[in-house]
Amino acid sequence: MRVLIVEDEADIREPLVGRLEQEGYTVDAAADGREGLFLGREYAIDVGIVDIGLPVMSGIEVIRELRKQDKHFPILILTARGNWQDKVEGLEAGADDYLVKPFHVEELLARLNALLRRAAGWSQPVLSCGPIELDTRTQSVTLNNAPVELTAYEYKVLEYLMLHAGEVISKTDLTEHIYDQDWDRDSNVIEVFVRRLRKKLDPDEIYKPIETLRGRGYRFVLEKTA
Amino acid sequence: MKWSFKGSIHARLLVAASLVLSAFLGFTGLALDKAFRSSAEEALKARLQSSVYAILAAAEEDEAGRLSLPKILTDPRFNMPDSGLYASVIAPQLEFKWRSASSIGLSLSYLQMTEAGQSRYQMTETPNLGRLMTLSFGVVWEDFAGSEISYVLAVAEDLRPHLEQINAFRNTLLLWLGGAALLLLLAQGWVLRWGLQPLRSIADELSRIESGQSDQLSGHYPQELIGLARNINSLIRHAQARQQRYRDSLGDLAHSLKTPLAILQGLADQKQETEGPSRVLDEQVSRMNQIVGHQLQRAAASGRNTMVKMLLVRPQVERIARSLDKVYREKDIDYQLEISDKAGFMGDEGDLMEVLGNLMDNAWKYGSGRVRISGQGIGEGLVLTVEDDGKGIADDQIVEVVQRGRRMDEQAPGQGIGLAVVEDILKAYRGALKIGRSPLGGARFTILFSEH
Numbered sequence: 001m002r003v004l005i006v007e008d009e010a011d012i013r014e015p016l017v018g019r020l021e022q023e024g025y026t027v028d029a030a031a032d033g034r035e036g037l038f039l040g041r042e043y044a045i046d047v048g049i050v051d052i053g054l055p056v057m058s059g060i061e062v063i064r065e066l067r068k069q070d071k072h073f074p075i076l077i078l079t080a081r082g083n084w085q086d087k088v089e090g091l092e093a094g095a096d097d098y099l100v101k102p103f104h105v106e107e108l109l110a111r112l113n114a115l116l117r118r119a120a121g122w123s124q125p126v127l128s129c130g131p132i133e134l135d136t137r138t139q140s141v142t143l144n145n146a147p148v149e150l151t152a153y154e155y156k157v158l159e160y161l162m163l164h165a166g167e168v169i170s171k172t173d174l175t176e177h178i179y180d181q182d183w184d185r186d187s188n189v190i191e192v193f194v195r196r197l198r199k200k201l202d203p204d205e206i207y208k209p210i211e212t213l214r215g216r217g218y219r220f221v222l223e224k225t226a
Numbered sequence: 227m228k229w230s231f232k233g234s235i236h237a238r239l240l241v242a243a244s245l246v247l248s249a250f251l252g253f254t255g256l257a258l259d260k261a262f263r264s265s266a267e268e269a270l271k272a273r274l275q276s277s278v279y280a281i282l283a284a285a286e287e288d289e290a291g292r293l294s295l296p297k298i299l300t301d302p303r304f305n306m307p308d309s310g311l312y313a314s315v316i317a318p319q320l321e322f323k324w325r326s327a328s329s330i331g332l333s334l335s336y337l338q339m340t341e342a343g344q345s346r347y348q349m350t351e352t353p354n355l356g357r358l359m360t361l362s363f364g365v366v367w368e369d370f371a372g373s374e375i376s377y378v379l380a381v382a383e384d385l386r387p388h389l390e391q392i393n394a395f396r397n398t399l400l401l402w403l404g405g406a407a408l409l410l411l412l413a414q415g416w417v418l419r420w421g422l423q424p425l426r427s428i429a430d431e432l433s434r435i436e437s438g439q440s441d442q443l444s445g446h447y448p449q450e451l452i453g454l455a456r457n458i459n460s461l462i463r464h465a466q467a468r469q470q471r472y473r474d475s476l477g478d479l480a481h482s483l484k485t486p487l488a489i490l491q492g493l494a495d496q497k498q499e500t501e502g503p504s505r506v507l508d509e510q511v512s513r514m515n516q517i518v519g520h521q522l523q524r525a526a527a528s529g530r531n532t533m534v535k536m537l538l539v540r541p542q543v544e545r546i547a548r549s550l551d552k553v554y555r556e557k558d559i560d561y562q563l564e565i566s567d568k569a570g571f572m573g574d575e576g577d578l579m580e581v582l583g584n585l586m587d588n589a590w591k592y593g594s595g596r597v598r599i600s601g602q603g604i605g606e607g608l609v610l611t612v613e614d615d616g617k618g619i620a621d622d623q624i625v626e627v628v629q630r631g632r633r634m635d636e637q638a639p640g641q642g643i644g645l646a647v648v649e650d651i652l653k654a655y656r657g658a659l660k661i662g663r664s665p666l667g668g669a670r671f672t673i674l675f676s677e678h
Contacts, residue, residue: 012485015493019495019496053481080481080485080488081484082480083523083526083580084579084583085580088545088579091548092548092549095552096553097552101485101491102484102491102492102511102512104495105492105495106495114556118555
């Protein structure tokens with residue numbers, strides 16, 4: 001999952017970037033509104049964190065501009081003043097949730113998680129498709145209630161595919177949403193991850209959860225059960 | 227008496243001008259009446275005088291050289307009985323008496339004994355002739371024997387025609403002066419109305435500003451009021467600008483205090499400990515955050531301000547409801563608005579948003595599916611009710627729930643100062659908050675902004 005952070009205060013931004021990367025997110029960070037707008041436009045962002053009080057271009061303007069340019073990823077605003085006028089203005093501009101500074105990182109993570117699920121059409125933090133269950137809070141996966149050990153990248157791929165269950169996801173999509181911009185996109189690591197996932201989730205080849213559509217990408221085919 | 231027209235310039239001017247006008251017209255009437263009466267009296271006296279001379283001229287001497295008067299006098303009124311003009315002559319020494327034909331059979335009581343060469347005017351009341359004005363005139367006549375004989379000539383005229391004339395004059399005078407007074411009063415009333423019209427319209431505009439329908443004096447005023455209107459406008463603008471500046475600097479202060487707090491909070495969170503120094507840091511940061519938030523919010527609450535436009539409540543409630551729907555999308559709250567279109571708030575938009583935001587956020591947060599917001603204006607006051615179908619608040623927790631920093635349900639994320647903020651804002655507006663149970667099943671918050 002690719003997160004955009006637009007926050008001018010380095011002492012808030014940097015620890016946050018570190019923590020989000022630790023949580024398995026791919027992070028793009030900007031220190032002012034213009035840079036944030038650029039990143040939001042150019043990269044396949046899944047969720048944005050935008051501070052309202054930004055230099056050069058206010059957070060509200062950044063959100064408004066992104067929405068105008070058909071960028072519909074969920075956005076969480078950070079506000080220092082915490083008054084309802086700011087919150088409502090931010091939400092009306094196109095944000096989806098707000099958090100008042102100072103905030104607990106745990107709370108921010110929970111909100112991001114919820115926004116991501118919601119944007120993909122899941123209402124519960126546990127994604128459940130047939131025998132496979134993925135808990136977005138603990139980042140754990142079970143198969144018929146038995147835990148499945150996944151590497152960080154395997155988990156990222158599975159989470160993205162399951163969030164968009166039923167949709168065709170191209171390799172480029174997966175790469176863009178999962179890796180930093182400097183990753184070599186031509187490598188076949190995605191294929192490797194998918195092969196490993198199939199082996200771990202469906203060792204006996206009964207469920208066939210991930211379908212390959214030649215030249216188009218992958219699709220998680222198991223029906224949502226929750 | 228004094229207080230009764232203290233309050234109105236119009237009444238003061240009207241009363242003063244009416245008093246002056248009536249005094250002026252009263253004195254004019256008196257003076258004219260007096261002048262007319264004395265001139266009528268003078269004319270009457272002159273007439274009596276000339277009648278006396280006419281009698282003297284008509285008198286002849288008899289063979290003894292004594293006065294003899296003809297039977298018929300030139301003035302026909304002397305010859306007709308009861309004509310109102312009477313004459314008589316007496317000479318006490320000779321027991322001579324003469325009377326005009328008009329006064330035959332009447333007493334001579336009106337005649338006054340007068341020394342020679344003297345005239346005496348007198349008003350007499352006679353039983354059979356009514357009121358008379360008499361001129362008695364004494365003369366000395368020397369007869370052929372050489373002895374001097376004193377005569378008294380008296381002419382009397384009935385005062386009735388004279389009094390009638392005066393009465394007629396008075397009636398006419400009263401009619402005309404009364405008419406003039408009425409016209410002048412009407413004219414004066416109209417002049418006052420017209421003259422004070424600009425003051426009235428400035429008062430109307432001020433009350434429109436007070437009721438929030440307008441925020442500046444916009445009318446065209448006469449020279450004397452232009453300065454006043456301009457000053458009022460700049461006062462209003464100044465107050466608004468100062469409030470805005472104040473809020474902006476409070477906002478900046480909040481921002482500059484909360485950013486370092488957020489950094490500290492980040493530091494505390496990095497350790498991910500449940501004990502030790504970073505827990506202490508975490509607790510202190512959240513305490514400071516609440517104090518900062520609470521104090522700044524309280525400082526920013528402007529209170530009821532009559533110099534602002536009335537703010538319609540419904541659109542603000544709708545904005546917040548839409549925003550909350552976004553934030554609590556999963557809960558899919560079914561909300562119901564029963565707010566009259568005219569319900570308005572006399573105060574700052576930020577304060578209204580803060581009150582509504584905190585109460586509605588609670589409802590969305592704690593409600594399980596239904597929320598109802600109702601509101602209606604009562605005069606210039608406002609009653610708003612926010613209800614939900616959540617668990618509600620137990621009676622013994624109601625006081626506690628308002629205490630700042632307390633959260634009844636730790637599971638629902640929140641700053642915990644929401645209701646304390648609402649209370650502070652209400653205090654600034656002299657409003658009231660009532661917490662109870664809703665028919666929907668959950669909590670009901672009623673806020674009342676009073677009319678004054």
